[in-house]
Amino acid sequence: MNISVLGTGVVGQTISGKLAQSGHKVMVGTRDVGRTLAHTEPGPYGLPAFSVWQKQYPGIRLGSFADSARYGELVINATNGAGSLEALTLASASNLNGKILIDISNPLDFSQGMPPTLSICNSDSLGEQIQRAFPELKVVKTLNTVTASLMVDPRQLADGEHHIFVSGNDAKAKAQVFSWLMSWFGWKHIIDLGDITTARGVEMYLPIWLRLWGALGTGVFNIQVVK
Amino acid sequence: MNISVLGTGVVGQTISGKLAQSGHKVMVGTRDVGRTLAHTEPGPYGLPAFSVWQKQYPGIRLGSFADSARYGELVINATNGAGSLEALTLASASNLNGKILIDISNPLDFSQGMPPTLSICNSDSLGEQIQRAFPELKVVKTLNTVTASLMVDPRQLADGEHHIFVSGNDAKAKAQVFSWLMSWFGWKHIIDLGDITTARGVEMYLPIWLRLWGALGTGVFNIQVVK
Numbered sequence: 001m002n003i004s005v006l007g008t009g010v011v012g013q014t015i016s017g018k019l020a021q022s023g024h025k026v027m028v029g030t031r032d033v034g035r036t037l038a039h040t041e042p043g044p045y046g047l048p049a050f051s052v053w054q055k056q057y058p059g060i061r062l063g064s065f066a067d068s069a070r071y072g073e074l075v076i077n078a079t080n081g082a083g084s085l086e087a088l089t090l091a092s093a094s095n096l097n098g099k100i101l102i103d104i105s106n107p108l109d110f111s112q113g114m115p116p117t118l119s120i121c122n123s124d125s126l127g128e129q130i131q132r133a134f135p136e137l138k139v140v141k142t143l144n145t146v147t148a149s150l151m152v153d154p155r156q157l158a159d160g161e162h163h164i165f166v167s168g169n170d171a172k173a174k175a176q177v178f179s180w181l182m183s184w185f186g187w188k189h190i191i192d193l194g195d196i197t198t199a200r201g202v203e204m205y206l207p208i209w210l211r212l213w214g215a216l217g218t219g220v221f222n223i224q225v226v227k
Numbered sequence: 228m229n230i231s232v233l234g235t236g237v238v239g240q241t242i243s244g245k246l247a248q249s250g251h252k253v254m255v256g257t258r259d260v261g262r263t264l265a266h267t268e269p270g271p272y273g274l275p276a277f278s279v280w281q282k283q284y285p286g287i288r289l290g291s292f293a294d295s296a297r298y299g300e301l302v303i304n305a306t307n308g309a310g311s312l313e314a315l316t317l318a319s320a321s322n323l324n325g326k327i328l329i330d331i332s333n334p335l336d337f338s339q340g341m342p343p344t345l346s347i348c349n350s351d352s353l354g355e356q357i358q359r360a361f362p363e364l365k366v367v368k369t370l371n372t373v374t375a376s377l378m379v380d381p382r383q384l385a386d387g388e389h390h391i392f393v394s395g396n397d398a399k400a401k402a403q404v405f406s407w408l409m410s411w412f413g414w415k416h417i418i419d420l421g422d423i424t425t426a427r428g429v430e431m432y433l434p435i436w437l438r439l440w441g442a443l444g445t446g447v448f449n450i451q452v453v454k
Contacts, residue, residue: 112350121431122344158453165435193438201435204348208392208428211420212452221454226385227443 004029004072006065006087007079008036008050009043010148011104015078018152020057022184027061029068029091031083036062069095074102074180075137081107081126082119085133097136100173102180103127103199104143104151106206115210118203127167127199138173141199142166142181142190145209147219152185154222160188162222167198191225231256231299233292233314234306235263235277236270237375238331242305245379247284249411254288256295256318258310263289296322301329301407302364308334308353309346312360324363327400329407330354330426331370331378333433342437345430354394354426365400368426369393369408369417372436374446379412381449387415389449394425418452 005016006029016026030036030050039049054060061071069075069091079087084105088096107126108116120126127141142164143151154160164187168174174192181187193201213219232243233256243253257263257277266276281287288298296302296318306314311332315323334353335343347353354368369391370378381387391414395401401419408414420428440446 117349121349122434123339162451162453191439191442193435193442198438201438204431204434207349207431208420211425211428212418215418215420216452216454218454221452223450224453225439225443225448226389226451227445227448 001025002027002071002073004068004070004075004091006030006068006075006077006091008062009078009080010045010047011151012078013047013050013053014148014152015076015104016060017053017057019184020060025059027063027068027071029063029065029087031065031087031090033062033064065091066095072099074100076102077105077130079105081105082109084126085129088130088134093134093136096134098138100138100140100170100176101130101134102143102177103130103139103141106144106203108206115207115214118206121200121204123200125197125199125203127196127203131169131196138168138170139196140166140168140170140173140177141196141202142177145202145205146222150220150222154188155186157220157222158224160186162224163189163191164222165191165193165198165202167193167196167202169195189224228252229254229298229300231295231297231302231318233295233302233304233318235289236305236307237272237274238378239305240274240277240280241375241379242303242331243287244280244284245412247287252286254290254295254298256290256292256314258292258314258317260289260291292318293322299326301327303329304332304357306332308332309336311353312356315357315361320361320363323361325365327365327367327397327403328357328361329370329404330357330366330368333371333430335433342434342441345433348427348431350427352424352426352430354423354430358396358423365395365397366423367393367395367397367400367404368423368429369404372429372432373449377447377449381415382413384447384449385451387413389451390416390418391449392418392420392425392429394420394423394429396422416451 109119
């Protein structure tokens with residue numbers, strides 16, 4: 001399957017790498033290919049520069065947001081939340097319409113220091129904003145509640161006995177995403193929260209996630225819903 | 228121990244009943260004692276009227292917010308979030324100062340319909356607003372992330388293998404609350420998230436809690452933090 005992964009950060013690298021290892025053809029999308037490739041220094045938290053990282057994955061291509069979106073039968077939004085709407089606008093509705101978008105982004109606002117606040121919340125969400133901006137796109141919000149390494153390898157933790165969530169308006173698209181999350185990444189427990197307005201819930205979970213990260217001293221944790 | 232429980236709704240009834248059963252002396256606080264006692268019809272979700280409910284607990288007294296706060300060596304805020312600051316103002320700083328306040332309230336705003344939004348969030352929280360309004364009160368936010376019956380009986384679910392959180396500025400007060408939560412209610416797993424600003428995290432957890440309630444078809448669930 002040809003997959004578009006928008007974003008070259010830790011989520012984009014982690015998702016792309018895993019998909020490529022599983023035999024998918026991936027084109028990562030970025031704002032400016034030349035600038036992305038020009039960076040060679042590691043980023044925050046030791047994140048390798050894309051150009052360095054890419055050497056491990058010679059099959060992964062890099063293109064503009066538009067090239068990547070055009071290439072993908074599925075599009076994955078792994079850009080940071082502050083830039084997601086602009087990235088998708090650059091990707092262009094004509095390359096997105098009719099496709100499924102797995103939206104992993106979080107609307108984190110670091111402008112007031114740490115911990116970040118949310119740039120959108122409460123009566124709206126980034127997932128909804130994306131769905132409104134691209135009504136022909138089938139937005140499925142998921143995976144934004146766990147750290148990148150867990151997104152693609154949930155069984156590294158408690159043999160996968162913990163949960164993620166999906167939110168979206170299109171039932172078929174959600175069923176398809178369920179199946180991909182299980183078969184590609186090994187997720188065992190996925191809860192359908194409902195339509196895209198339920199993205200508010202998973203995005204507003206970030207503040208407690210950030211505080212748990214502090215309290216637990218690791219980002220490699222998740223929640224199991226017990227009932 | 229003399230305990231003040233502010234609020235006559237489901238949380239106030241559940242907490243008060245459990246404390247009374249355990250031999251504590253409880254005075255419930257309300258805005259208007261006469262009006263509270265005059266109601267005899269069940270409220271939403273079949274909640275018994277306070278006057279009917281109180282017959283099961285003849286030892287539980289009812290007083291004004293101020294009477295109750297004066298009476299309690301510990302004060303528990305079980306009012307609904309929209310009225311909490313006013314209730315505490317009526318309780319009066321002079322009756323509260325120096326005491327621990329266990330704050331269970333959630334700033335839910337039902338004015339725009341269901342599901343509710345939050346009246347305070349993101350860069351502030353109700354827990355912080357209470358702490359700022361009453362600087363001499365030792366506010367410990369906890370228990371607001373579970374349904375009332377679980378607050379006082381966590382072991383009804385998965386033998387208590389799930390988590391609650393505490394947020395507060397006073398380390399000794401938090402340690403005391405830890406001990407009460409364990410010995411009074413049977414909580415096994417309590418995570419200290421940090422100072423009172425971490426109340427934002429547990430209050431902003433409500434939107435996903437509400438959606439999980441819908442998806443699971445029960446409010447009797449909780450999260451286990453897996454790491």
